[in-house]
Amino acid sequence: MNWGAVWAIARKDVGLALRTRAVVLPLIIVPLVLMVGVPVLVGLISGMAVQLDVASTDMEEIARALPPGFGEQYAGLSEVQAGYIYFIVYLFAPMYLVLPLMASAVVAADSFAGEKERKTLEALVYSPTTDRELLFAKILGAWIPGVLVGLGGFVAYTLVANAMTYYVASRIVLPNPLWLLLAFWVGPAAAALGLGITVIASSRVNTFQEAYQIGSLVVLPVVLLVIGQAAGVFILSNWLVVLVGLLLWGFVALVFVIAAASFRRTTLMARL
Amino acid sequence: METASTTVITTENLTRTFGVNVAVNALTVTIQAGEVFGFLGHNGAGKTTTVRLLNGVIAPTAGAARIFGLDPTTHGHRIRARTGVLTETPALDNRMTARDTLRYFAEVYGVPVGERTRRIDELLGVFELGNRAGSKVGGFSKGMRQRLALARTLIHDPDIIFLDEPTSGLDPVAIREVHHLIEQLSHRGRTVFLCTHNLAEAERLCDRVAVLAQGRVLAIGATQELGRQLNRGHRVSVEINADDLARALHLFTQTPRVSLAEPAADRAMTRNGSVLIVLHGVGRADVPHLVRAAVEQGLDLYRIQPEAPTLEDVYFALQEL
Numbered sequence: 316m317n318w319g320a321v322w323a324i325a326r327k328d329v330g331l332a333l334r335t336r337a338v339v340l341p342l343i344i345v346p347l348v349l350m351v352g353v354p355v356l357v358g359l360i361s362g363m364a365v366q367l368d369v370a371s372t373d374m375e376e377i378a379r380a381l382p383p384g385f386g387e388q389y390a391g392l393s394e395v396q397a398g399y400i401y402f403i404v405y406l407f408a409p410m411y412l413v414l415p416l417m418a419s420a421v422v423a424a425d426s427f428a429g430e431k432e433r434k435t436l437e438a439l440v441y442s443p444t445t446d447r448e449l450l451f452a453k454i455l456g457a458w459i460p461g462v463l464v465g466l467g468g469f470v471a472y473t474l475v476a477n478a479m480t481y482y483v484a485s486r487i488v489l490p491n492p493l494w495l496l497l498a499f500w501v502g503p504a505a506a507a508l509g510l511g512i513t514v515i516a517s518s519r520v521n522t523f524q525e526a527y528q529i530g531s532l533v534v535l536p537v538v539l540l541v542i543g544q545a546a547g548v549f550i551l552s553n554w555l556v557v558l559v560g561l562l563l564w565g566f567v568a569l570v571f572v573i574a575a576a577s578f579r580r581t582t583l584m585a586r587l
Numbered sequence: 588m589e590t591a592s593t594t595v596i597t598t599e600n601l602t603r604t605f606g607v608n609v610a611v612n613a614l615t616v617t618i619q620a621g622e623v624f625g626f627l628g629h630n631g632a633g634k635t636t637t638v639r640l641l642n643g644v645i646a647p648t649a650g651a652a653r654i655f656g657l658d659p660t661t662h663g664h665r666i667r668a669r670t671g672v673l674t675e676t677p678a679l680d681n682r683m684t685a686r687d688t689l690r691y692f693a694e695v696y697g698v699p700v701g702e703r704t705r706r707i708d709e710l711l712g713v714f715e716l717g718n719r720a721g722s723k724v725g726g727f728s729k730g731m732r733q734r735l736a737l738a739r740t741l742i743h744d745p746d747i748i749f750l751d752e753p754t755s756g757l758d759p760v761a762i763r764e765v766h767h768l769i770e771q772l773s774h775r776g777r778t779v780f781l782c783t784h785n786l787a788e789a790e791r792l793c794d795r796v797a798v799l800a801q802g803r804v805l806a807i808g809a810t811q812e813l814g815r816q817l818n819r820g821h822r823v824s825v826e827i828n829a830d831d832l833a834r835a836l837h838l839f840t841q842t843p844r845v846s847l848a849e850p851a852a853d854r855a856m857t858r859n860g861s862v863l864i865v866l867h868g869v870g871r872a873d874v875p876h877l878v879r880a881a882v883e884q885g886l887d888l889y890r891i892q893p894e895a896p897t898l899e900d901v902y903f904a905l906q907e908l
Contacts, residue, residue: 317664317697319694319695319697320694320695320696320697322694323691323694323695324695327683327691331680331682331683334682335682433680433681434676434678435678435679435680436678437674437676437678438672438674438678438679438692438736438739439695440644441642441644441667441670441672441674442667442692442695442696443664443665443667443668443695443696443697444664444695445663445664448664580644580645580663581644581645581646584639584644584645
């Protein structure tokens with residue numbers, strides 16, 4: 316493996332993506348809205364509800380929908396307080412995956428389709444890298460920002476969520492094993508999946524916007540996870556998160572095999 | 588680097604099709620180290636496709652190629668480590684500065700860390716981009732972009748340099764500098780594969796040329812050699828008294844081996860009451876006979892000069908075949 320070239324290409328992709336407004340804006344706005352805005356907004360509403368004492372304090376009514384042990388762990392809290400903690404720790408957890416998925420997809424779209432759009436791909440194709448090295452460099456350049464945005468979002472969410480749960484229920488709830496698994500096991504897999512899908516999309520389109528739009532469709536399963544949990548179909552547990560991570564990594568392997576097949580310079584150049 | 592007698596590029600019936608369109612048709616060529624080889628043809632003749640085939644970035648439909656003895660389809664990355672390709676469009680990222688662009692490609696091409704800064708500064712100086720080294724490429728003129736792309740092509744001091752229309756968009760001063768650079772590269776033993784439709788450029792720079800049309804090589808050789816092979820392009824210029832023009836044209840049209848006698852197209856050639864006639868199809872060996880014929884007819888003959896065929900003559904003759 317030509318590590319010097321791989322690292323140079325990956326570093327250049329990250330550096331240039333971070334100088335591009337169309338890439339940077341979603342990388343800032345989406346984490347701010349999801350990881351800061353939503354917990355603060357729901358927390359403020361919950362806090363006001365607690366202060367106005369508008370809800371009953373009977374935990375048994377909602378206990379059937381909560382994870383095992385949740386009622387005991389947060390015994391004595393009002394329905395609103397427990398509900399807010401449930402929202403912060405469990406209900407909102409799948410939404411966290413939007414961050415690494417989106418971040419890697421947008422950087423990958425800039426790196427692959429954007430390079431075609433800017434007509435800079437040809438110079439790179441003539442570089443002394445193999446197809447595998449070139450693909451690996453491009454993947455690395457998109458995966459690293461995806462993982463970093465995910466981890467940054469996790470840290471921000473932990474701080475904001477703890478501040479708000481302390482405000483609403485005088486409790487510190489994060490990080491817990493479930494969120495640590497999300498951040499360090501499922502998040503990197505989601506980042507890899509987002510960019511893998513975008514690589515495949517990029518080989519079939521010619522503009523950054525087209526690739527990004529197709530790559531963004533990968534967040535739809537995340538929405539299904541949120542709805543499924545809200546509807547009581549399942550409740551996230553540590554084991555379920557481990558399983559989701561395994562499934563995602565499996566998908567990643569499959570997607571990368573397809574991506575490698577679509578990312579051959581002979582194919583790319585024949586289309587230029 | 589290869590020695591002067593080493594073959595660095597060979598192709599045998601190299602062919603590439605895109606659907607029903609044959610981009611390169613049974614190309615067979617051998618190029619020696621240190622040679623400046625011209626690849627001439629209209630747009631769409633197959634020049635760029637050939638460069639891509641030789642660098643292993645597209646695969647041939649049929650035939651084979653060897654660069655430094657390596658097969659581009661299986662050892663493309665090893666070949667590309669020793670070649671530099673100036674693409675038809677500069678392929679530069681507008682968001683990067685000139686220096687960052689060169690530094691990036693120096694890393695990608697594995698230029699040793701200790702040499703990078705010296706090499707970058709040297710190329711920025713050669714291409715007169717030193718004072719804009721920190722400027723973003725997006726603000727560069729077409730000529731500056733082309734010069735930067737040339738600098739990028741040479742960043743790793745390649746053994747073979749593929750130049751696809753290198754002077755496109757350059758002003759006359761920059762064109763002269765690029766020509767000088769190509770000559771220097773050749774003197775340093777580098778092989779230059781020059782794709783161009785600029786015949787004067789090819790004639791000035793190339794040791795040999797291949798003339799392409801619709802993916803097929805019509806002829807390969809030195810300009811003079813091609814002219815001889817075709818027996819086309821030889822001509823003799825005759826300067827006579829302008830009053831004798833009609834008689835002279837009649838006389839030379841009747842003269843054996845003169846395929847065409849016509850006044851020189853360039854009106855500036857007419858001066859001091861004389862006129863220049865161009866006789867096609869005749870060469871140096873025919874001059875004594877032409878002189879005798881003119882004198883016998885009482886023409887005022889001021890000057891007679893055989894002229895070698897130009898690449899332009901050869902090119903258009905081949906296109907007509």
